[in-house]
Amino acid sequence: MNWHNLDINRVFALTGSYPAGLTSQLAEQRIVEYGFNELVEKKKKPPWLLFLKQFNDFMILLLIAAAIISGLIGDIGDTVVILVIVLLNAIIGFVQEYRAGKAMDELKKLSTPQVEVLRNGVPVMLSSVNLVPGDIIFLEAGTLLPADLRLFETNSLFIDESSLTGESVPVNKISATLSENDLPIGDRFNMAYKGTLITNGRGSGIVVATGMNTEIGQIARMLQAEEAITPLQKRMADFGKKLSYLVLVICSVLFVVGLLRGEAAIKMLLVAISLAVAAIPEALPALITIALARGAKRLVKKNVLIRKLRAVETLGSVTFICSDKTGTLTQNKMKVVKLIPYPGTLDLDNELSLLECAMALNQNVMRTDNGAWLGDPTEIALMEYIQQNYSDGRVEEISNRYHRVAELPFDSDRKSMTTIHKYGDKYIVIAKGAVESITSILTTSDLNSQILQEASELAANGTRVLAYGYRTLEKIPTPFSYPEIEKELSFAGLAGMIDPPREEVKSAIKECKIAGIQPVMITGDHPETAAAIAREIGILDQNGLMVTGSELNRLTEEELDIKVERVRVYARLSPEQKLNIVKSLQRRKHFVAMTGDGVNDAPSLKAANIGIAMGINGTDVTKEAADMILLDDNFATIIKAVKEGRRIYDNIRKFVKYIMTCNSAEIWTIFLAPLIGLPIPLLPIHILWINLITDGLPGLALAAEKTEKDVMKRPPRSTNESLFAHGMAYHIAWVGLLMAGITLGTQALATYHHNSHWQTMVFTVLALAQLGHVMAIRSEKEFLFKLGLFSNPQLLVIVFLTFLLQVSVIYLPFANKILKTTPLSLYELLLCIGVSAVVFHAVELEKLIKKKLYSSSN
Secondary structure, three states, X not given: OOHHHOXXXXXXXXXXXXXXXXXXXXXXXXXXXXXXXXXXXXXXXXXXXXXXXXXXXXXXXXXXXXXHHHHHOOOHHHHHHHHHHHHHHHHHHHHHHHHHOHHHHHHHOOOOOEEEEEEOOEEEEEEHHHOOOOOEEEEEOOOEOOOEEEEEEEEEEEEEOHHHHOOOOOEEOOOOOOOOOOOOHHHOOOEEOOOOEEEEXXXXXXXXXXXXXXXXXXXXXXXXXXXXXXXXXXHHHHHHHHXXXXXXXXXXXXXXXXXXXXXXHHHHHHHHHHHHHHHOOOOHHHHHHHHHHHHHHHHHOOOEEEOOHHHOHHHXXXXXXXXXXXXOOEOOOOEEEEEEEOOOOOOOOOOOOHHHHHHHHOOOOEEOOOOOEEOOHHHHHHHHHHHHHOOOOHHHHHHHHOOEEEEEEEEOOOOEEEEEEEEOOEEEEEEEEOHHHHHOOEOOOOOHHHHHHHHHHHHHOOOEEEEEEEEEEOOOOXXXXXXXXXXXXXXXEEEEEEOOEOOOHXXXXXXXXXOOOEEEEEEOOOHHHHHHHHHHHOOOOOOOEEEEHHHHHOOOHHHHHHHOOOXXXXXXXXXXXXXXXXXXXXXXXXXXXXXXOOHHHHHHHXXXXXXXXXXXXXXXXXXXXXXXXXXXXXXXXXXXHHHHXXXXXXXXXXXXXXXXXXXXXXHHHHHHHHHOOOOOOOOHHHHHHHHHHHHHHHHHHHXXXXXXXXXXXXXXXXXXXXXXXXXXXXXXXXXXXXXXHHHHHHHHHHHHOOOOOHHHHHHHHHHHHHHHHHHHOOOOOOOHHHHOOOOOHHHHHHHHHHHHHHHHHHHOHHHHHHHOOOOOOHHHHHHHHHHHHXXXXXXXXXXXXXXXXXXXXX
16 A cells, blocks of 8 residues: 555545544454554474474485494494584584574564554553554654554654665655655655654654554565575585485495305495495584684684674675665765855855855754764764864854854755854854755846756765855844745855765775676665766676666566666665565576665565675664674675685585595495405494594695685686586596505505505505695695695694504504504505605696696687
8 A cells, every 4th residue: 555645534544543543442453453563473493393404404314324324333433423413513503593583583672662642532652562553653753663654743753764775864754645656665755664763853643554564564574584595505415415326326336246246245235334434424514514613703803793604605606796885885974075165245254165154054963072973964074074174163163153043944845954143233044955945045046057057967976965055134034934034045055975985895896896796786875876886986887777666666577687687776775676686686596695784674685695784783683684794884894705705615625525535535445345356455443533533634624725816816606516516526536546546556465465464554545645635635726835835734733643643543552452453564654655645746746737738728
């Protein structure tokens, strides 16, 4: 219902209300009909069900199967470790999902406990939950609106609607009927909405919507939609399925081949089970969690607070960043950039021009004890200009010299504010307001075309323009009214202000585009202002489009999908429109980051692949719905986070490559040994040691690898890109075969010479080969000597400690008993080290070959 288009008498009729308000009996009937005035959320899953849901993941089910298998073959230690890892992941997932539900709880808090209502013809204080459509309520400054209202009485009523519309300046409300049908929420001046704050004045309104039918209720309904799945979740699910199929096939083939060779079924079953244990990377989920947690910790130092760990990596896949303008791309602080003074007949000060004196006199700001200005942001900017260009006390000095005696406050009909000051035995009238308002009350219209042209040129550059006029009076007229005071003015000049862009934003936008990410501005401001700022910082170019909320309403879903990739600026949008933009980009296979600070942004933040809330100006609702929070509200910080996200994904790929290569080596070793007539080379305890010590510790240290040099010169990863893309699967296969080859070669040589230490040698070669491998894959392109041996000291320490641990299980007697190892001679140990080093050099050679092939192709 377009309540803003209806005459107030029609509103009374449709809501079934009366000038004396509703009766108590009628109000009770409507509570039954409409329900209480509160936000209702869909039934939550109980905590125990949320916890069990964490186990409904393919990779987790695989790990549980591995734990059962390990228990069946007698390796209780393996079972315990796997189950601890599974439980840890379940707890982390449960906590994150449980906290996400708080967004609805925060929305529920946006209600006024008590409100003054007209019931039975008498004003009474009632709980806001008992409001119903048709109720008449009284408004005053400081009130948080309890429902959606059609206003029918206003007196200098200003409402801060920033939490709902994104408009940073309080809106002057009116009671008159509006004629335009297709108006965004921010332009419905005769409406007031639940959750917004009255900053000035008073008024009355009739309730037209309560609870979930309010604008904020619609937002609450949108917040209950399912969250977008992260790229990492997609890739890990795909990885888990492929791995399980591969393990089943290999184990089945090994079992059948063994039976065909005449091996005992029980023996081959144990071998197949050992192979399954070797294939499943028990430490991988924990490593990913730790890598994301470390990345989140680093991001805090860069003013980014991560709320959902798995979303850290999503930053590396982002193709569109939809950003709010005010405070994120700009400084959220008005600044005077241009004054155009006109010569006047009054000389009020030796230093200040007449225009600057008018600025100092026509204002309602205050100074705190520490010298800070309080009041309207526009007027503060005007006072700061005078303070910075003259002396600290010049504003107060001028104000005291020309004492104010009367004031006509601003209203949206006149679009002006007028003050009257003592001037000797006369009075000075100073008016400021919109250019068209001031020019319409000038003494002469000769200057109007020139003034309007100058103002238009300023506005075209995104400048907010105020005009000033003045006149002198012999005495204050009676009656004291707008028509009598605001007439026959002389023109004093124009003042132009902007909310300037943050200094670092231009370079951040440029870096964004180089990285293949398209920034988009979404703002509640007027189109001209938004477009000017977007051009200045590099978001809007000649090929980009700007779309307003009204234009967006006229587009079908198909038309929006066709157009959405070309739009660079959206102005005057509703919460639902922001949500539609996110969904449209996602339908075009884009990964979307969305920033926001108000309640109106919460649904789009939740629907985006990564929602980014503002830490300084953001509401609690927005922060709860977001994946990450910018502690400095700065767009440039998002780019730092994207860079860190790409680094994290690179490092995740590195330790997936490392662990899966090691596991494939174990698979090939166990699978091929019986096929070529060798005994089973490794015991289950050896596999457990390698998986948890040799795999886990160095893999963990890979998370600390520094950012690759070209990380922000690559395009974003494709949304359907496999975790094993860019040759990683081939690397896992051939390096795994190489490790298995040198391991089985060592076994064959040792058994040929009847060496009783052959199993310990096989165990050692496989373990040390993996340490050589981890040193080589620290970078996919750079050689170790160029990368720097000490550039990741954590990895170097862990590799050294892992080597010492491996040596200890060879030579310590109690370790010999537990791991079934035997001490090696110095010659045997050196032989194992030398053979295992082959893997390091082979992987470094792979980089050289890739570089040569790349150079020749270019």
